Amino acid sequence: MGARLAPAAGRLGMLIQRESQWACAGGGAAGRGARAARRGRGRPAASRPRGAGGGRLRAGVGGPASPARPGPGPCPERPPSPLQPRHPAGRPWRPSALRCPFRVAGAPRPVPPAGTPRPRPCRCPRRRRALPWAAALRAWSSRCLRSQSRGRRTWGSRGRGRGREERRGPRRRRRTSRCQRRGEPGSRAPGRETPQENPGWTRSWLRQPSPVCPPAPSFWGPQLQPVAQSLAWSPGRRPWCGHWAAAAAAETGAGTWPVTGPLRLSLHPHCPPRQPISYSGNLPQRRERRQAEPEQSDGEEDFYYTELDVGMDVLTDGLSSLSPASPSASVPPASPRLELPEPRTLSSLLHPLALPPVPVLSPVAPREARRGDDACQGCLAPTRPEPQPTTVRTCVPTPPSRLGASPRKPRGDAKKCRKVYGMDHRHLWCTACRWKKACQRFLD
DNA sequence: TGTGCCGGGGA
């Protein structure tokens, strides 16, 4: 299984790397092309403007090797990952062609000097957590590229196309070494001592696995399973990820956080990529500060948990007060869905919650009030009952069946600006209605 | 036939 996965993973890493290079070169034109293709009625390809790098042949692909493109050569040594096949027992470890997708078959392999200790793979869950397997492959491919081309200096390479993975290179590498230094299970560097071997370690709760963690889902790779096991939450706390949460849950006996995807928590603003956990620092103070500070809602928190401040009876009362013919029924109420959002895909995570904002008609309309002809829109519109803002903050995932079924939205029952104001008062329409777009005032 | 709005295009 692993032996079959490794070549595919290598090729995938190469594809990801190339794609990211191209995206940096001609992302704008490519995006326009993709949007046009999505519409299905775009201009013919011959008439589309050819952006910088979007349509032309990429330099370095098929042509002479450019300086930025790595040529064939020895790949730097890299510890084998559990995704890749292990070498036969008894043979000295040497870098394999499978480990570097840019290594040309037939090129001489770099032979480490005899007696070189084989580096142990770092299975630190903190390192693996921030990287799902595809991103890990990409990061590793870019690492392989950089270190192959120019060595360590290339971490700080300039360029507009530098991605986040590239910018975080040194930090991540440092974290790796920290993991090895700390002596976590599986990430222990040879010769390092374990906490059991050294009783001078005081923060043992950081390194112990959480006793309340559920078994990891089976579809997670062997590297990501410790990640799932380290996710925990407790009521009233932020479900920040990693060992903090696991340790906090272990201390408070709290429940487990339902894991829906590896990226979900790694994108949290308080995750280690932005706020590296330093086990030797003042972690208890940090935790206390987190407990002390109120649950400030910065918007991003909504993606991680649902906060309910009202009971179901209040909700049902509010819903029953809406008559079926009431125009306010056109405004989608914040449906009290208690279940967590569905497992997110990578693309949905990169574009979180692309839902249109629920329009709340207020006398201070954001933009319409500034316009002279629309100055009284906010005065006329409140003749309709305004949707009462509730404290229910939910994630309302779009039903996938509606997305894939028809490209056109089914027409809602709500009256639009045209019907409400008529053609005579077209200046009272919302902007979208005037432009023959989807009405932004009376949403379905 | 009226309406909603998608997609394209010009400024």
Add this chain to the structure above:
DNA sequence: TCCCCGGCACA
């Protein structure tokens, strides 16, 4: 980005 409009789907 703003603005307009052709044209399609739907009630």
